[in-house]
Amino acid sequence: MLPEFDKNAGFIWASYALGAIMIGGAILTVMMKARLAKAELARTQVRAEEARQK
């Protein structure tokens, strides 16, 4: 159940919606970047191992 606010309800919800979008976006971006970097390192390590065996 959402709380009921006075005439400024639109401003309050706009603030929190913006906060959710910006912070959620930052979390998603950071997680994605970390995942890609880890996968890239793993691929590079496999390539280096293959090169060493040749």
Add this chain to the structure above:
Amino acid sequence: MFSWFANPHRFLTLSSWLAPICYALGALLIAWSLWQGLWIVPKDEYQGGDIMRVMFLHVPAAWLAMASYMGMAVMSFIWFIWRHEVADIAAKAIAPLGATWTALCLATGSIWGKPTWGTWWQWDDARMMSVLFMFFLFLGYMALRAAMDTRQKAARAGAILAMVGAINVPLIKFSVDLFTSLHQDASVITVDGPKMAAVYLWPLLASGLGHSLLFAGLVMTLMRAEIWQRRAAQIRARLMAGD
């Protein structure tokens, strides 16, 4: 002490368990403060009624914006003096997140300002302009690093900008005391202690701590990504050299 933390391997081990703890505690504190701020605390007619509930997002965003800039400047200083690579990685990781929280502070402040002051923005307001300047410093820091052709040059140029720009942080804090501003005076971090009622203060402090922990977790995750990227680049360079 700096040298102990400056070891990337040690940092990866430490952050592998510390970052999830920061995320979990941060999420809990933010959830509790939101519940308090939106559902529980009474509206304050002196502060314009329900619109003061924006405070539980705007104020932590403002604190974090300033703290993150100081964090970036301190890390830059450590890199500048001791050349610890992890300090440079930390400064680089703080910049985009600091810019995000500063943008959030500006946006929520503007939304709060419209019903309270009757305007979204005031170009000659010292508080608003100094925070906007800090937002541009974060963007400038990232652009400057990206424009350099070597990692060493990027770190040096970024560090100098971050350290020089740190002079803006006390200016933001004291702008409401030194200049005429629409913004209200400090009500939490003051010489005489908080001027705010406990019913608002505790959720606000919880929100501040929650945002800080979330921010710290994100910085650590970004730093881990940067270390992995640098390691991959080193291996690729060795492969290219036929080592």
